[in-house]
Amino acid sequence: MHECQAAMIMSKLSLFLHLVFLVISTTTFTANVAAAVTTEVLPLLPQDPTPPQQQAAPPPVSFPGEWHLLHTNIGVSAMHMQLLPGDFVLMFDRTDTGPSNISLSPCSTTTVSPNSGAAATTTTTPDCTAHSVLLDLHTNLLHPYPLATNPWCSSGALLPNGTLLQTGGFSSGDRVSRLFSPSTGWVELPSSLAARRWYASDVILPDGRVLVLGGRRQFNFEFFPHNSGDPTSPELTFFPFLEETMELDVENNLYPFLHLLPDGTVFVFANDRAVVFDPYNRAPLRRLPPVPGGVPRNYPSSGSSVLLPLRPENPSHAEVLVCGGAPRGAYHLALRNGTFVAADRTCARISPTVDDDVGYSGETLAWVVEEMPVARVMGDMVLLPTGDVLIVNGAAAGTAGWELGRTPVTTPVMYSPEKMIGERFRSMASTTIPRMYHSSATLDTYGRVLVGGSNPHVGYVFTNVTYPTELSLEAFLPPYMDSKLDGVRPRMVAAPAEVGYGETTAVRFAVVGVSSGEVVGVGEVRVVAVAPAFATHSFGMNQRVVEMAVGRVVEMDVGVFEVEVAAPPTPGVAPPGYYLWFVVHDGVPSSAAWVRMRPLGPGA
Numbered sequence: 001m002h003e004c005q006a007a008m009i010m011s012k013l014s015l016f017l018h019l020v021f022l023v024i025s026t027t028t029f030t031a032n033v034a035a036a037v038t039t040e041v042l043p044l045l046p047q048d049p050t051p052p053q054q055q056a057a058p059p060p061v062s063f064p065g066e067w068h069l070l071h072t073n074i075g076v077s078a079m080h081m082q083l084l085p086g087d088f089v090l091m092f093d094r095t096d097t098g099p100s101n102i103s104l105s106p107c108s109t110t111t112v113s114p115n116s117g118a119a120a121t122t123t124t125t126p127d128c129t130a131h132s133v134l135l136d137l138h139t140n141l142l143h144p145y146p147l148a149t150n151p152w153c154s155s156g157a158l159l160p161n162g163t164l165l166q167t168g169g170f171s172s173g174d175r176v177s178r179l180f181s182p183s184t185g186w187v188e189l190p191s192s193l194a195a196r197r198w199y200a201s202d203v204i205l206p207d208g209r210v211l212v213l214g215g216r217r218q219f220n221f222e223f224f225p226h227n228s229g230d231p232t233s234p235e236l237t238f239f240p241f242l243e244e245t246m247e248l249d250v251e252n253n254l255y256p257f258l259h260l261l262p263d264g265t266v267f268v269f270a271n272d273r274a275v276v277f278d279p280y281n282r283a284p285l286r287r288l289p290p291v292p293g294g295v296p297r298n299y300p301s302s303g304s305s306v307l308l309p310l311r312p313e314n315p316s317h318a319e320v321l322v323c324g325g326a327p328r329g330a331y332h333l334a335l336r337n338g339t340f341v342a343a344d345r346t347c348a349r350i351s352p353t354v355d356d357d358v359g360y361s362g363e364t365l366a367w368v369v370e371e372m373p374v375a376r377v378m379g380d381m382v383l384l385p386t387g388d389v390l391i392v393n394g395a396a397a398g399t400a401g402w403e404l405g406r407t408p409v410t411t412p413v414m415y416s417p418e419k420m421i422g423e424r425f426r427s428m429a430s431t432t433i434p435r436m437y438h439s440s441a442t443l444d445t446y447g448r449v450l451v452g453g454s455n456p457h458v459g460y461v462f463t464n465v466t467y468p469t470e471l472s473l474e475a476f477l478p479p480y481m482d483s484k485l486d487g488v489r490p491r492m493v494a495a496p497a498e499v500g501y502g503e504t505t506a507v508r509f510a511v512v513g514v515s516s517g518e519v520v521g522v523g524e525v526r527v528v529a530v531a532p533a534f535a536t537h538s539f540g541m542n543q544r545v546v547e548m549a550v551g552r553v554v555e556m557d558v559g560v561f562e563v564e565v566a567a568p569p570t571p572g573v574a575p576p577g578y579y580l581w582f583v584v585h586d587g588v589p590s591s592a593a594w595v596r597m598r599p600l601g602p603g604a
Helices: 013-025 240-245 330-337
Strands: 041-043 066-071 080-084 088-092 103-112 123-129 132-136 141-145 155-158 164-167 177-181 185-189 201-204 210-213 220-224 257-260 266-270 273-278 283-287 304-307 320-323 346-350 368-371 380-383 389-392 395-398 405-408 413-415 425-427 439-443 449-453 473-477 490-496 504-511 525-531 534-536 539-541 544-557 560-566 577-585 593-597
Touching: 080 155, 080 164, 080 439, 080 449, 088 449, 155 534, 155 539, 164 210, 201 257, 201 539, 240 266, 240 273, 257 304, 257 320, 266 320, 304 380, 304 539, 380 439, 380 539, 389 449, 439 534, 490 577, 490 593, 504 577, 525 560
Parallel strands: 155 201
Antiparallel strands: 041 490, 066 473, 080 088, 080 534, 088 132, 103 123, 132 141, 155 164, 164 177, 177 185, 201 210, 210 220, 257 266, 266 273, 273 283, 304 320, 320 346, 346 368, 380 389, 389 413, 395 405, 413 425, 439 449, 449 473, 490 504, 504 560, 525 544, 525 577, 534 539, 544 560, 577 593
């Protein structure tokens, strides 16, 4: 929570404008992603990690999931994580903790602040280790990438062309934007942010721009790219809600939870309350009531939040779920006298897509509060293709911050939003590895949840501490990956490379347990689009599940079917960019195909 003197990085304006032009105009991701602009059904390359067995499955059993260790040491502690088109996972840490555990050849020149303190001297030294690694899901191989400026506690969003936009950080990186793709590595845009962004959040908008909001002592927002050519559109816009929700000396409103709503407005949650605002007119539309109980849920009290899946029968209706956190005062108690109070065990759910505070069925707008099986702070919430939410990682006491968490929660919880209250939570199989401060989790192409990170220390510390720095990477296999379900598990055969809004397309899939002539009905098949998250600090930015309307299902061959699919209707429902499309048959999802939602407008 300390700051260093920021290093001023100068670059020519022409270079920055050229790079921004490339971001907006590029419509093809150059690493392992199909380039054709078509709605034709195309063959897929990725294969399921375990081929289905050749028999029909018995009725589902109570399988709590299982854990697989993918790597004992990826070289870095995965503070940040992003799934990329082409089936790559980017994981990276801060650059000012000294050498990582993975070599980089040749050495890079990295700007570091050795002690990460207010009086630390910023120096430029050779660094022969990497602070970011790329995992190839097809091979499970890791590739190191050099990272020049410090992305500690930064934010990110996947741009419509499949490039990761990564914003802010600390010291040398606090006003830097970075672009990453496997083919180019990191491309730095020095001084491209109008304000320092440390603990900010990003959300992609319907027009493909990214809203960057908040950060330490930043009660404002800006866009990437800037509207610098429009004199009526200032680079920074004051956002008083962040000033209102800040607590003295502790804040409790960092990494605000941002969710794009189907009407193009943005839901912003900070501390214990939320607003809905119009980012284009820069105007707040309405305030939502505070969550009952007054528990802070943003950093460092660090709960988590997701936008629940959008449904085709009513795509304009949205619900937000916020879970966990730490009681007010917990941070100071842990920091000043080593008292680690119990975390919060509640989840709160609301539908913000209403007018005049009246819900769809006429009820007054209000939060519905539920209790998790266990209290949790610093948990990660991951949307699954079934529409369920996996809550994983975290601690049962203390808060986020160095050495401030206790009692790891190693048992994930599954939340099923369509079930009745009281029946929505199920405990899953436990891991043996604590994942606390600076851990992360994200869905991958196979439907697994990748889990990594955890470093509650200033540097990498592996011995003589209660919770060592964690460099391993695990995969949690949810209940739908039970091998007993292989007889009904669909296998993706073909999907479109790209679709436009509201277009009708087709997806082809196979089910090994279906006999010749056996009918697969429309009611048994769903197709969902999942936007991959930028995961850090208990929040998966931009993750989204959109279920699409399906039409007729036609048998093309023995056990091979084609389903008619209507793409999402608007960019408010599904902003432009790359999505994972899953076929879900009898509640069991396939592996995913990458499908790009084509941006609106000329040059898309």
